Amino acid sequence: MRGRRALVAFTLPTVLVLTAACGGSNAQQANDPTTSPGSTSTSPGSTSRTSATPDPGSSATPVADPQHAVDPPGPRKGALGLADVLVYNGDSLSPSTVAAIRGLKGVQSVETLSLAQVPIENKVITVAAVDPSTYRNFTPAASAETQAVWDRVAGGELAIRPELKKKLPLDSHGYLRLGSEKDATAVHIGAFAPQVEGAIDAVVNESWIPTLHMQRDNALLVTTGQTAPESLRKPIEKLAGHDASVQMLDAVARYGLDPDVQQTAFVVGTIADAVGTFRYSVLGGGRIAPDPAWVAAHITTQSVPILGNVTCNKLIFPQLTAALNEVQSRGLADKIHPSEYAGCYYPRFIAGTTSLSNHSFGLALDLNVPGNQRGTVGEMDRTVVSIFKKWGFAWGGDWHYTDPMHFEMNALVNPR
Incomplete structure (x- = not known):
C-alpha cells in the first residue's frame, strides 16, 4: 500500500x-x-x-x-x-x-x-x-x-x-x-x-x-x-x-x-484577460519562473507618477497611472513613499505556501511597507486608498487578515 x-x-x-x-x-x-x-x-x-x-x-x-x-x-x-x-x-x-x-x-x-x-x-x-x-x-x-x-x-x-x-x-x-x-x-x-x-x-x-x-x-x-x-x-x-x-x-x-x-x-474572472493561461516552473526559496513567452506577452516596465519606473502587467498601467495622477493632483503625493515601494511583478508563492500571489501576475503592488505590515490597521492615507479603489484596485486593509501595504487590480477601468 x-x-x-x-x-x-x-x-x-x-x-x-x-x-x-x-x-x-x-x-x-x-x-x-x-x-x-x-x-x-x-x-x-x-x-x-x-x-x-x-x-x-x-x-x-x-x-x-x-x-x-x-x-x-x-x-x-x-x-x-x-x-x-x-x-x-x-x-x-x-x-x-x-x-x-x-x-x-x-x-x-x-x-x-x-x-x-x-x-x-x-x-x-x-x-x-x-x-x-x-x-x-x-x-x-x-x-x-x-x-x-x-x-x-x-x-x-x-x-x-x-x-x-x-x-x-x-x-x-x-x-x-x-x-x-x-x-x-x-x-x-x-x-x-x-x-x-x-x-x-x-x-x-x-x-x-x-x-x-x-x-x-x-x-x-x-x-x-x-x-x-x-x-x-x-x-x-x-x-x-x-x-x-x-x-x-x-x-x-x-x-x-x-x-x-x-x-x-x-485564472478566471473579470481580470482573466490580464493573466490568461499562466505556466511556470518552481525554483527554490518560494520563487517561480513563469514561461518566458507569458512574460513577454504580459509584463513590461513603464514610468508612472510618484513611483517612477515600475514593472507590472501591461493591463494595469492605464488605471495605475490614473490613480497616481489623481493622488498627485489632489496634493497627496507625499503620502506615498517611493523608497518604501516593494514591487509589483514578483513571481513567487505566498510565504510558507505553494499558493500563487497576485504579484506573480504583475497585478498587485505594495506601498509604504514599513508602516503597513500584515495584521495591522496600517498607516496608509485613507483618501489615497479611496482613490485607488475608484480606479479599480482592492485594498488589503479591508481583508479579514489585513495587508494594508497591498493594492491589487480587481476591475478593468479605462481612464477617459
Whole structure:
C-alpha cells in the first residue's frame, strides 16, 4: 500500500455540512461517516446548532440556488479510489484523448472535470466544477460517503477543504466571492469537506461552468490502483500533449506540488484577460519562473507618477497611472513613499505556501511597507486608498487578515 493510501486508511478527515442558504436543515457534522448525533457545529452567520448524522442513502437535495441546481446524486455507486495523477490543460481535453488515457494499461479509472484558479485576497485557490455523483469516488472516504456533501453541491452550493475555513473571507451569511473582482460571483458554502489532496481546494457542480467562465473538461483525474503512477507519466504526457501539465499527486501531497512538472494556472474572472493561461516552473526559496513567452506577452516596465519606473502587467498601467495622477493632483503625493515601494511583478508563492500571489501576475503592488505590515490597521492615507479603489484596485486593509501595504487590480477601468 503506497503512502497516500496508508495515510487515508488510518485518518478520516472532518466533514462539516452547513445549513443551506435557503434556510434548510440543521447543520450536520461527521468526523467520519458514522459520527453519532449530538455534536454541535457553527455555520457562517449562524448560531451553534445540534447536528445530525447524514443519511448515506438520502436523496433529498437542499436546493440553495435553483438556477445552479442539478439532479440529486443519489447514493454513492462504484469503487472508491484516490486520484493518483492530475492532467490539466488550458483548453478542453478531447473525448479521444480521455478515452486513450483511460485505455492505458495500469489505469483503473478516470474522471473529467473543469478546473480553474480563483484569486481571493491575494491567495489563489483551485476550484473544480464536477459531477457530484461520480467525482466523489476520487475523494477521501469521509467525504465520499457523506451524502449531504454531494446533495449540497448538487443543490448549487460550494464544498471546500476544511483547512481553508478560517483563511477565506466569508460574509455573515456564509457566502464566498470567487474572485477578487468587484463583481465576483458569490457562492454559498454548503460543506467543509476534504477534496482531492493537493489538487483541488473547492468544488461546485457543472452548472457553474458558464457563470464562472471556466473551461469545460480541461482536467482529468486518474487512479492507477496498484500501478505506480510515475510509470504512467510519460505515456499520459504523450497522449495529453505538450501543453498539458501531468502531475503526480503523491508528490503534491508531500511537497505541495509536483516539482518535476511545469505548473499551469488558468485564472478566471473579470481580470482573466490580464493573466490568461499562466505556466511556470518552481525554483527554490518560494520563487517561480513563469514561461518566458507569458512574460513577454504580459509584463513590461513603464514610468508612472510618484513611483517612477515600475514593472507590472501591461493591463494595469492605464488605471495605475490614473490613480497616481489623481493622488498627485489632489496634493497627496507625499503620502506615498517611493523608497518604501516593494514591487509589483514578483513571481513567487505566498510565504510558507505553494499558493500563487497576485504579484506573480504583475497585478498587485505594495506601498509604504514599513508602516503597513500584515495584521495591522496600517498607516496608509485613507483618501489615497479611496482613490485607488475608484480606479479599480482592492485594498488589503479591508481583508479579514489585513495587508494594508497591498493594492491589487480587481476591475478593468479605462481612464477617459
